[in-house]
Amino acid sequence: MSKTIPTKYQRLIMSILICLSLIVSPVSAQQQGDIGYEPTQSNLDARTWFQDAKFGLFVHWGVYSVLGKTGAEWVMNHDKMPISEYEKLPPQFNPVNFDADEWCRMVKDAGMKYITITSKHHDGFAMFDSKVSDYDIVDRTPYGKDVLKMLDEACQRHGLKLYFYHSQLDWHHHDYFPRGRTGQDYTGRPESGNWYAYLDYMDGQLRELCTNYNVSGIWFDGMWDKLDADWRLGKTYKLIHGVRSEIMIGSNHHVTPYPGEDFQMFEKGLPGKDPFSKEGHVSALPLETCETISNSWGYNKDDKNYKSSKDLIRYLVKAAGNDANFLLNVGPKPDGTIQDEFKVRLADMGAWMRTNGESIYNTRGGPVPPQSWGVTTHRGNTVYLHVLSENEKVIAVPDLGGKVLRARLLNGTQVNYMETKYGTLFEIPEMFADPNDTVIVVQIDLK
Numbered sequence: 001m002s003k004t005i006p007t008k009y010q011r012l013i014m015s016i017l018i019c020l021s022l023i024v025s026p027v028s029a030q031q032q033g034d035i036g037y038e039p040t041q042s043n044l045d046a047r048t049w050f051q052d053a054k055f056g057l058f059v060h061w062g063v064y065s066v067l068g069k070t071g072a073e074w075v076m077n078h079d080k081m082p083i084s085e086y087e088k089l090p091p092q093f094n095p096v097n098f099d100a101d102e103w104c105r106m107v108k109d110a111g112m113k114y115i116t117i118t119s120k121h122h123d124g125f126a127m128f129d130s131k132v133s134d135y136d137i138v139d140r141t142p143y144g145k146d147v148l149k150m151l152d153e154a155c156q157r158h159g160l161k162l163y164f165y166h167s168q169l170d171w172h173h174h175d176y177f178p179r180g181r182t183g184q185d186y187t188g189r190p191e192s193g194n195w196y197a198y199l200d201y202m203d204g205q206l207r208e209l210c211t212n213y214n215v216s217g218i219w220f221d222g223m224w225d226k227l228d229a230d231w232r233l234g235k236t237y238k239l240i241h242g243v244r245s246e247i248m249i250g251s252n253h254h255v256t257p258y259p260g261e262d263f264q265m266f267e268k269g270l271p272g273k274d275p276f277s278k279e280g281h282v283s284a285l286p287l288e289t290c291e292t293i294s295n296s297w298g299y300n301k302d303d304k305n306y307k308s309s310k311d312l313i314r315y316l317v318k319a320a321g322n323d324a325n326f327l328l329n330v331g332p333k334p335d336g337t338i339q340d341e342f343k344v345r346l347a348d349m350g351a352w353m354r355t356n357g358e359s360i361y362n363t364r365g366g367p368v369p370p371q372s373w374g375v376t377t378h379r380g381n382t383v384y385l386h387v388l389s390e391n392e393k394v395i396a397v398p399d400l401g402g403k404v405l406r407a408r409l410l411n412g413t414q415v416n417y418m419e420t421k422y423g424t425l426f427e428i429p430e431m432f433a434d435p436n437d438t439v440i441v442v443q444i445d446l447k
């Protein structure tokens, strides 16, 4: 596509006009979103499924995995790689060992119910067969196959749902202009561009993703790059819900959800306690927190900082106790395989879920807020006490919302308790205490 580069004078005029437009009509964040949005019943049903599912796999996979180094999916910005340099990666990306069914078997064995995979990260490279750009896995790599289509078909075979992480921020597209906090002048893009042409391009790829794949949701990220820009969210959200109203929309902007969003995510922290939230506001939407197994989202062969299986199990439990899903991340290698250190931890979590999953799946957080000894989840008149602090002999539980009828461990072992005017004391059967999480099942006589 030939492009006349504006003269210095034209660039100056263009910059002045852009600045004036921002002064004259800065788009306040509150004006963003699909104003007046009302979720359909099928969307509400999708939200209920999502909240019941509780546990999913996050996948950060792209051409950046070829380098597999510090920065991972941010390596282009981290190393200030010009586009001309970064575009040398797709020709090296050939995941010949990618096996979508093997990924799905690993996900199900871990006790996970859905996968959220990067369709496009900040580098702008599409991991699917896009017709609105040739900067994609089919046109630019020796592999030449649409891995998202392959994964979509495998998820349908294995009864898993599929969500796409899609970056609104783009370090490759020439019309992502004015630039935001990242992807500045090192990329080699001209200091000019048509912002709304970029949004049209982004909407074009979103239409492809919502139309050509059996996608259950879009996990947006990148608005934080320039929060005060006119992201035209209303148009984008209407487009997505217009294809299928049950497609759930979430956005990792770390501020209060905008109209049109169907779930709220938190990054590397429990709802309202994550390090990035600007306002810490926890909405009434379905909630999800995401975390890495090492410290990297994308593949980083030097990152050996693996969290223990025990810590990951407890993270899942604490998320459920905070009425949130847990989206746990892997960064696949450039050949399409997932490293053993991740697979062994996912297998450990699956083993724990096979024994304890009734206390997580199809529950909601509470009725008791998180305590010093642990958290609670519930379903109907059953409350699950998740005792996370170890070597406890007795725990005190405030008002459970009704008289305690019975208390036991998941293996049926009787649990002794005593109701007092301050709450109920439960004795922990020492020989059956689980160092990951000792679950006490309490039947309540709901008032």
Ligand code: JFZ
Binding pocket: 073, 074, 221, 224, 252, 254, 267, 276, 290, 297
């Ligand atoms: C974002 C991405 O940048 C990152 O690569 C990964 O995909 C993660 C799940 O989401 O991480 C962010 C985004 C914004 C901030 C910090 C991390 N922020 O605004 O401080």
